[in-house]
Amino acid sequence: MPELPEVEVSRLGISPHIEGRQIRHVNVRDSRLRWPVPETVKEVEGQTLLNVKRRAKYLLLETHAGTLILHLGMSGKLRVVPVETPFYKHDHISIEFDDGQSLRLNDPRRFGALLFTKEQPDVHDLLKHLGPEPLTDAFHADYLFEQSRKRTQPVKTFLMDNRVVVGVGNIYANEALFKAGINPKRAAGKISKQRYEKLVPIIKDTLAQAIEQGGTTLRDFTQVDGAPGYFAQKLQVYGRGGKLCMVCSQRLKEIRLGQRSTVYCTTCQR
DNA sequence: AAAGACACCTGTCCGC
């Protein structure tokens, strides 16, 4: 279920338990993820896990021998449990450490991925074309405005394009556009710089707040598994199609853009 | 070149 906030919360949750530990064994219980899990993931066995980084929604587990690239897809979850803990259904990967703990990847839909690269991860095919991180200074209104010129696609699908900016998934695209008062169908190239100046901080705030909230409820990944913390955040439009707008009480409209459900207020969003 | 459709897969929910 991860959007960027949940991936970041996952990173924060697992890293204190596994960073600095030696990897004893990579147990691939089911290699049928989005791409077949390659044999090369075994190259990290015996290595010390140096750190857990994140780029977009990819988690990067770095060792001196190379980096594991892990993606949670739509339904992936991570938890840290003692190696003797019985496997759950859909526990496809178990990375076992020298202290008797293991990192489990549970992913019912198997849209997630586990890959390995010896190179710097940012030159990997999956990562090299990614746009800026939304929470860094590289993502700013001038940049987004420039990228949007001549683009006729709806602003919502534009925001969800990883080459433009990473980490804005369906929930937060809906929420940010509502807060910014922008109709998600509006052509990205026809939106003024002023409106992008309003939108960009809203995207940053929305993601940052979600990380904070997830962090409070999902801090400890050694527990069974956490409820998605960011659902605690009040979602104003996502999942509320047909219900009343929390601002103006008009009925919220639900449409599909790029095959994704899109909810907005025809009064508040122009 | 850009935009949109499709594909991958399992679980859940809704209407009949």
Added chain:
DNA sequence: TGCGGACAGGTGTCTT
């Protein structure tokens, strides 16, 4: 209660 169909937080790849 059972069954078919639609849908779900992502994203690479194919088709227009």
